[in-house]
Amino acid sequence: MKLTKKNIPVFASIILLLMTAFFLKEYFRKPADVMGMQPSVKTTVADIVDLYENDEAKANKLFLDKTIQVKGAVTEIVNQQDTLINVFVGDTNSLHKVSCLLDKRHFNSIKKYTAGQQITLKGICTGFLMDVELNRCVIVDDNEQ
Numbered sequence: 001m002k003l004t005k006k007n008i009p010v011f012a013s014i015i016l017l018l019m020t021a022f023f024l025k026e027y028f029r030k031p032a033d034v035m036g037m038q039p040s041v042k043t044t045v046a047d048i049v050d051l052y053e054n055d056e057a058k059a060n061k062l063f064l065d066k067t068i069q070v071k072g073a074v075t076e077i078v079n080q081q082d083t084l085i086n087v088f089v090g091d092t093n094s095l096h097k098v099s100c101l102l103d104k105r106h107f108n109s110i111k112k113y114t115a116g117q118q119i120t121l122k123g124i125c126t127g128f129l130m131d132v133e134l135n136r137c138v139i140v141d142d143n144e145q
Contacts, residue, residue: 065124075091
């Protein structure tokens with residue numbers, strides 16, 4: 001097929017349609033589920049908080065943007081109208097804890113936990129603000145460890 005003045009609008013429309021489909025696919029793409037990822041580091045809440053308090057630069061090299069699995073006691077579960085569920089894990093007497101923002105696909109799994117219970121969570125470490133921040137978290141069953 002020869003490219004003529006008549007064919008240019010057809011080819012341009014096809015290219016525009018393909019580009020639109022690609023961009024829409026990428027725009028609506030969901031992030032990968034952390035449940036299937038292997039953790040880079042398995043640690044306790046006390047160890048990760050202690051490292052961030054004492055040497056944040058070293059802790060960032062070890063944990064930042066990596067899948068981290070932490071184990072500790074639930075101190076608080078903050079449920080904001082089932083749109084955001086944040087689980088705080090750590091020592092109730094400590095100033096800093098691990099803040100785990102649950103992945104929406106796994107909201108139902110937190111319902112069986114209350115403050116004081118031991119829990120293991122896996123998520124992507126995004127750094128240290130007032131607490132160590134983990135995003136897209138999932139609850140790891142005891143038999144999966």
